[in-house]
Amino acid sequence: MSSISILGPDVVTLSPGETSVLELIALDARGRQLDTALQASWKVEIPARASVQDGRIAAGEQLGHTWVFAAVADLQDSVAVWVQKPEHEPSAFRITLLWDEEVPAWWREALTTAARRWEQVIRDTLPSADVATLTDYCEMYDAPTLGHIVEGVEHGVRIHVTVSDAFPPATYVEAVGGVCMHRGLPQPTTVLGKITLNRFWVDAGMRPHRLSHVAHHEMGHTLGLVGLVQGHQPPWLQADVGEYRGHLALYGHLLDEGRTVRVLSYLDGMHWSLRELMGTTPSYRIGNVSVGSLMDFGYPAAWYGAGEVSTTPSP
Numbered sequence: 001m002s003s004i005s006i007l008g009p010d011v012v013t014l015s016p017g018e019t020s021v022l023e024l025i026a027l028d029a030r031g032r033q034l035d036t037a038l039q040a041s042w043k044v045e046i047p048a049r050a051s052v053q054d055g056r057i058a059a060g061e062q063l064g065h066t067w068v069f070a071a072v073a074d075l076q077d078s079v080a081v082w083v084q085k086p087e088h089e090p091s092a093f094r095i096t097l098l099w100d101e102e103v104p105a106w107w108r109e110a111l112t113t114a115a116r117r118w119e120q121v122i123r124d125t126l127p128s129a130d131v132a133t134l135t136d137y138c139e140m141y142d143a144p145t146l147g148h149i150v151e152g153v154e155h156g157v158r159i160h161v162t163v164s165d166a167f168p169p170a171t172y173v174e175a176v177g178g179v180c181m182h183r184g185l186p187q188p189t190t191v192l193g194k195i196t197l198n199r200f201w202v203d204a205g206m207r208p209h210r211l212s213h214v215a216h217h218e219m220g221h222t223l224g225l226v227g228l229v230q231g232h233q234p235p236w237l238q239a240d241v242g243e244y245r246g247h248l249a250l251y252g253h254l255l256d257e258g259r260t261v262r263v264l265s266y267l268d269g270m271h272w273s274l275r276e277l278m279g280t281t282p283s284y285r286i287g288n289v290s291v292g293s294l295m296d297f298g299y300p301a302a303w304y305g306a307g308e309v310s311t312t313p314s315p
C-alpha cells in the first residue's frame with residue numbers, strides 16, 4: 001500500500017448529535033483502490049468533542065475543535081472536525097460594554113449594535129476567568145482607573161470604552177480597539193478589551209455608515225482579530241513577520257475565495273490583506289477568514305455567523 005486519504009473538505013463541520021460519513025481511500029503502489037473498511041483504525045484527538053462510529057461516521061459531541069485520525073497499516077491521514085452550535089439555538093456569548101461618562105449616546109448605540117452582531121458569530125460562553133487575577137497583564141490600565149471593570153468572574157468579553165485627547169492632531173483615526181487581557185494559551189480568547197474614541201471625531205460627529213463600520217471593526221480588534229496575542233504566541237501565529245497559519249482561518253479563506261493557501265498575511269495595524277470587515281479595504285462583511293480566526297483562538301464561533309453587518313446603528 002502506498003497512500004491513504006480521507007476524502008472531502010479540510011474541515012468537517014457538525015452540530016452536537018449530527019453525523020457525517022468519512023470516506024477513506026487506500027491505494028496500492030499501482031494506484032489500485034483497496035478495501036479499507038475492515039482494516040482502518042480511527043482515533044479522535046479529543047474524544048469529548050467528536051466520535052467515530054461504525055468505523056467511518058463522525059459524530060459531533062461538544063462544541064469546539066478536534067482532529068480525527070485514520071490509520072491503515074503504517075499510513076495515516078487526518079481531518080479537522082469543528083463542532084458548532086446549531087443556528088436555531090440562541091447564542092449564550094455575551095459582550096459587556098463598560099462606558100466612561102464622556103462616551104456619547106450615538107457611539108453607545110453603534111457599539112451596542114456591534115456587540116449584538118459579534119454575539120451572533122460567537123455562540124457560547126468562554127472558560128471562566130477571574131478578572132482580578134489578570135490585572136498584572138493589563139498594561140493599558142493604571143490601577144486608579146480600573147475600579148469595577150476588573151472585578152468578578154468573566155465568561156464572555158468585557159469592553160471598556162473611553163474617550164481620549166491623545167490622538168495626533170488631524171488624524172483620520174476615529175477610534176482604536178485592542179485586547180487588554182486574554183485567557184492563556186492554547187485558547188487566548190479576550191477577557192477584557194478596550195476601545196478608545198478620538199475626542200476630535202466625538203466632537204465633530206461621523207456619518208452613520210462610517211460609524212457602524214468603525215464600531216464593528218474596532219470590536220473585532222478587541223476580540224483578538226487580527227492575530228494579537230500578548231507574550232508567548234500560538235504556534236500558528238507569527239506576529240513579528242505578520243504570518244498567520246491557523247488552519248480554521250485558512251479553511252475560511254478557502255470558503256471565501258475558493259482556493260487553498262498555506263499562509264494568511266496580515267498587515268501593520270493587524271488587518272487582513274483581504275476585502276472584509278477586518279481588512280484594509282472598507283467592507284461591511286465579516287468574512288469566513290475572521291470567523292475561522294476566532295475559532296483558531298478558541299471562540300465557539302459558527303460559520304453561519306459570517307456575512308454582512310448592520311449599517312444602521314440604531315435597532
Ligand SMILES: [Zn+2]
Binds near residue numbers: 217270271
Ligand atoms: Zn483596524
